[in-house]
Amino acid sequence: MSAAEEVITKAPAVEAVPKRGMTLGLGASLVMLAALIIGPLFLKNFIIFQMTMLLIYGLAVLALNILTGGSGQFSLGQSAFYAVGAYTSAILMEHAGVNYALTLPVAGLICFGFGFAFGQPALRLSGIYLALATFALAVAMPQLLKLGFFEHWTGGVQGLVVTKPDPPFGLTMSQDMWLYYFTLAISLGIYIASVNLLRSRSGRAFMAIRDNEIAASAMGVDVALYKTLAFGVSAGVTGVAGGLGAIAVQFVAPDSYTVTLAISLFVGMVIGGVGWLPGSIVGSAFIIFVPNIAEHISKGLSGAVFGVLLFLAIFLVPHGARQVAIVAEQLVRKLKK
Amino acid sequence: MELFTNQVLAGIATGAIYACMALAVVMIYQAIDHLNFAQGEMAMFSTFISWQLMQWGVPYWWAFPITLIISFAGGIAIERLLFKPLAKAPVLTNVAGFIALFAIVNSVAGLIWDFTIKQYPTPFGTSPFLGSQLISTHQAGMIGVTLVLLIALYFFFQFTRIGLAMRAAAALPESARLVGINTSWMIALGWGMASAIGAIAGILIAPVVFLEPNMMGGVLVYGFAAAVLGGLSSPLGAVIGGFLVGVFENLAGTYIPGIGNELKLPIALALIITVLVVKPAGLLGRPIVKRV
Amino acid sequence: MTAMLNVKDLRAYYGQVQALHGLSFALDEGSLTTLLGANGAGKTTTLRAICNMVRSTGAIEFEGKPLTGRSTENIVRLGIAHVPQGRGTFTTMTVEENLQLGAISRNDRKNVVADIERMYEHFPVLKERHTQQAGTLSGGEQQMLAVARALMLRPRLMLLDEPSFGLAPLIVRELFKILGKINREDKVTILVVEQNAQLALELADQAYVIETGRIVMSGDAKDIATNEDVRKSYLGY
Numbered sequence: 082m083s084a085a086e087e088v089i090t091k092a093p094a095v096e097a098v099p100k101r102g103m104t105l106g107l108g109a110s111l112v113m114l115a116a117l118i119i120g121p122l123f124l125k126n127f128i129i130f131q132m133t134m135l136l137i138y139g140l141a142v143l144a145l146n147i148l149t150g151g152s153g154q155f156s157l158g159q160s161a162f163y164a165v166g167a168y169t170s171a172i173l174m175e176h177a178g179v180n181y182a183l184t185l186p187v188a189g190l191i192c193f194g195f196g197f198a199f200g201q202p203a204l205r206l207s208g209i210y211l212a213l214a215t216f217a218l219a220v221a222m223p224q225l226l227k228l229g230f231f232e233h234w235t236g237g238v239q240g241l242v243v244t245k246p247d248p249p250f251g252l253t254m255s256q257d258m259w260l261y262y263f264t265l266a267i268s269l270g271i272y273i274a275s276v277n278l279l280r281s282r283s284g285r286a287f288m289a290i291r292d293n294e295i296a297a298s299a300m301g302v303d304v305a306l307y308k309t310l311a312f313g314v315s316a317g318v319t320g321v322a323g324g325l326g327a328i329a330v331q332f333v334a335p336d337s338y339t340v341t342l343a344i345s346l347f348v349g350m351v352i353g354g355v356g357w358l359p360g361s362i363v364g365s366a367f368i369i370f371v372p373n374i375a376e377h378i379s380k381g382l383s384g385a386v387f388g389v390l391l392f393l394a395i396f397l398v399p400h401g402a403r404q405v406a407i408v409a410e411q412l413v414r415k416l417k418k
Numbered sequence: 419m420e421l422f423t424n425q426v427l428a429g430i431a432t433g434a435i436y437a438c439m440a441l442a443v444v445m446i447y448q449a450i451d452h453l454n455f456a457q458g459e460m461a462m463f464s465t466f467i468s469w470q471l472m473q474w475g476v477p478y479w480w481a482f483p484i485t486l487i488i489s490f491a492g493g494i495a496i497e498r499l500l501f502k503p504l505a506k507a508p509v510l511t512n513v514a515g516f517i518a519l520f521a522i523v524n525s526v527a528g529l530i531w532d533f534t535i536k537q538y539p540t541p542f543g544t545s546p547f548l549g550s551q552l553i554s555t556h557q558a559g560m561i562g563v564t565l566v567l568l569i570a571l572y573f574f575f576q577f578t579r580i581g582l583a584m585r586a587a588a589a590l591p592e593s594a595r596l597v598g599i600n601t602s603w604m605i606a607l608g609w610g611m612a613s614a615i616g617a618i619a620g621i622l623i624a625p626v627v628f629l630e631p632n633m634m635g636g637v638l639v640y641g642f643a644a645a646v647l648g649g650l651s652s653p654l655g656a657v658i659g660g661f662l663v664g665v666f667e668n669l670a671g672t673y674i675p676g677i678g679n680e681l682k683l684p685i686a687l688a689l690i691i692t693v694l695v696v697k698p699a700g701l702l703g704r705p706i707v708k709r710v
Numbered sequence: 711m712t713a714m715l716n717v718k719d720l721r722a723y724y725g726q727v728q729a730l731h732g733l734s735f736a737l738d739e740g741s742l743t744t745l746l747g748a749n750g751a752g753k754t755t756t757l758r759a760i761c762n763m764v765r766s767t768g769a770i771e772f773e774g775k776p777l778t779g780r781s782t783e784n785i786v787r788l789g790i791a792h793v794p795q796g797r798g799t800f801t802t803m804t805v806e807e808n809l810q811l812g813a814i815s816r817n818d819r820k821n822v823v824a825d826i827e828r829m830y831e832h833f834p835v836l837k838e839r840h841t842q843q844a845g846t847l848s849g850g851e852q853q854m855l856a857v858a859r860a861l862m863l864r865p866r867l868m869l870l871d872e873p874s875f876g877l878a879p880l881i882v883r884e885l886f887k888i889l890g891k892i893n894r895e896d897k898v899t900i901l902v903v904e905q906n907a908q909l910a911l912e913l914a915d916q917a918y919v920i921e922t923g924r925i926v927m928s929g930d931a932k933d934i935a936t937n938e939d940v941r942k943s944y945l946g947y
């Protein structure tokens with residue numbers, strides 16, 4: 082009963098995704114974008130708020146996807162980075178009076194540093210051990226945020242209330258709608274940057290590590306650097322998502338960022354398809370709406386309904402939305418012929 | 419000195435809980451090569467089954483073995499129904515499966531038995547053990563049961579044919595098939611055993627933490643910490659790890675200034691991360707050879 | 711004599727890649743047959759296909775029973791022992807546990823102890839090291855352990871994939887002598903894949919030569935050994 086031989090023969094944790102397979106075709110991208118831009122004009126404020134959250138969680142799932150799908154490292158601890166981002170924005174806005182938009186790059190940078198630092202010890206871990214270490218981080222985070230020592234800044238158990246920003250330049254739209262478009266713009270920017278990152282030299286290095294670490298290092302890839310970098314980038318993007326989340330929800334508190342959030346983000350990635358960036362939004366939709374649907378189906382059993390739906394999803398499409406997209410693409414091609 | 423000894427004793431008492439859970443964690447890790455995040459919930463469910471049996475008037479010493487048998491069968495059923503189909507799916511998909519199982523078990527238990535906490539009986543009594551206020555007869559009994567379980571497992575794996583076959587199937591499935599071992603059933607058996615051990619853990623823990631659907635949340639994290647500390651490939655290591663985590667947690671709470679109750683958990687987690695980084699194989703685990 | 715193992719039109723696939731293109735051959739009961747061919751010819755694949763360890767089509771019959779659709783462990787339980795390429799040693803277990811595992815699917819538990827003693831007679835080094843972790847044995851010792859483990863099944867048919875790999879020439883001769891003895895005295899039918907064609911042909915009665923997944927030559931081992939052309943074009947010595 083040893084790990085030795087198993088590890089030798091085991092397949093890589095993440096199946097290789099062809100590089101082209103990580104994005105969406107141009108046509109599909111434009112249709113998606115148009116829907117995201119026009120959609121809110123016809124929707125109620127509450128639904129617009131939910132779409133904002135859809136984008137924000139989509140960003141957080143995307144960040145995890147860069148880490149796992151890109152460089153093959155697990156994380157069950159993304160909620161910790163999300164929390165740090167959220168608190169950074171909240172504290173800067175409420176204690177230092179910094180403009181909300183300016184808090185986001187700061188949140189991103191601080192989380193990048195945090196992730197990069199965490200990536201150092203994580204270097205020595207792989208697979209299930211890394212999952213555990215990150216899981217531990219996520220479990221510990223709410224406790225740390227509650228510490229009396231930071232209470233003056235964090236508001237302790239009570240948390241902090243965040244002011245909702247008004248639309249700038251005298252635009253006449255609701256705060257919710259403005260926040261939606263603001264989030265959409267940032268999400269698009271990060272999505273495009275991520276796609277380019279994975280197509281760049283660094284992205285190729287990530288993927289070489291994901292597919293075979295030893296071979297990658299033999300090819301001259303600085304494995305340690307790129308693995309920690311992947312952690313940093315992923316944490317940074319998660320931090321921005323966290324900052325946006327704080328602004329959208331107008332509130333930060335330790336118990337909003339428990340390990341449940343980390344697990345949700347993980348589920349979102351699996352549902353969206355590991356390594357397929359556009360799937361992030363599908364995964365995000367799953368983790369936002371499926372619990373609601375479950376609640377509708379049965380109040381007392383909502384957890385069970387959620388579990389059953391999750392099982393159904395992984396049984397029917399073990400590779401997530403990516404698998405659905407591939408089948409759809411083949412169908413479209415057949416129809417065209 | 420008196421304080422120190424007392425804190426160590428108290429640590430060993432709580433450590434017994436973690437040791438028990440860690441043993442179940444290691445058991446299933448050996449059989450299926452995954453950490454089952456739903457393990458604590460399965461243990462909780464088993465404990466509720468035994469509680470229900472006792473509510474129906476079944477005596478403790480009957481409810482106990484019946485629950486073990488039901489848990490064993492339940493573990494096998496869960497593997498056959500839900501996880502065997504995922505055997506060839508990516509690791510991440512399996513982890514998602516554990517999360518789904520967690521949600522289902524927790525929610526169903528809440529529906530059947532609701533979320534109010536319930537008293538759970540102990541056969542060992544709760545008087546002070548050997549005159550010490552810090553360790554009760556129940557906790558002493560718990561330590562005893564954990565040790566007996568550990569020895570029984572050792573004999574099972576070392577000296578029985580089926581134990582040998584299970585070890586072979588876990589170490590090298592392909593070679594195991596080539597000597598005629600049905601590796602798929604060995605995995606199911608591993609699930610069954612882990613589920614039964616989890617049931618024992620739950621039944622022993624319930625008198626201390628009280629019975630309710632979320633009773634295992636914290637315990638499982640400590641169980642993971644203990645298993646990692648001792649080495650995921652070593653049942654003995656897991657038990658030692660459990661006691662160490664318990665003692666460490668208590669001593670840190672007493673001697674390091676500024677660590678109140680709220681920092682106990684982060685301390686345990688920092689311990690996981692430190693051990694993982696310094697010695698990933700754990701205190702007694704075998705080193706892991708990297709895949710080429 | 712009736713054929714013990716009958717293979718008809720065997721095709722094997724790794725994903726989309728076809729590795730065997732319709733092999734047919736038969737092994738007589740009690741025979742010792744060698745399967746020769748260059749690297750990548752499909753020798754290992756042939757043995758794996760017999761044990762259903764690779765996706766394949768075609769018909770394989772063992773003592774009149776079709777093997778199609780049976781799992782690897784069921785095929786082994788019929789009495790087919792397979793010493794895989796790379797030995798498949800349980801490195802973290804002791805030498806003795808490895809031997810016990812070889813017999814784990816047998817029902818006559820009483821005889822297992824005696825059989826382990828017999829293996830120690832065949833391979834005295836294993837007795838010396840019986841409590842040692844198998845992973846700490848030398849390559850040659852591990853190879854002996856692999857053969858001994860397979861024999862513990864009391865097989866009717868034994869498939870060996872390059873048993874001489876990594877062994878010193880003297881040890882190889884010793885090993886082959888033992889295989890010959892097992893074949894004659896215990897009436898175990900043997901199919902052995904070998905790189906060392908010369909030695910294998912000395913030992914075997916029958917030989918098949920395969921190339922890129924097809925049989926290109928078959929016949930008496932002696933005839934093939936003495937055939938200049940075959941030697942030069944396929945066996946390279």
Ligand SMILES: Nc1ncnc2c1ncn2[C@@H]1O[C@H](COP(=O)(O)OP(=O)(O)OP(=O)(O)O)[C@@H](O)[C@H]1O
Nearest residue numbers: 724727729747748749750751752753754755756795
């Ligand atoms: N797991 C695999 N995946 C894909 N192709 C494979 C796999 N294993 C073998 N092959 C291919 O099948 C063909 C036959 O391989 P096989 O291992 O049977 O050769 P062999 O005759 O045993 O060679 P050697 O003497 O080197 O052991 C080769 O072309 C090889 O590349």
Ligand SMILES: [Mg+2]
Nearest residue numbers: 753754755795
């Ligand atoms: Mg070969």
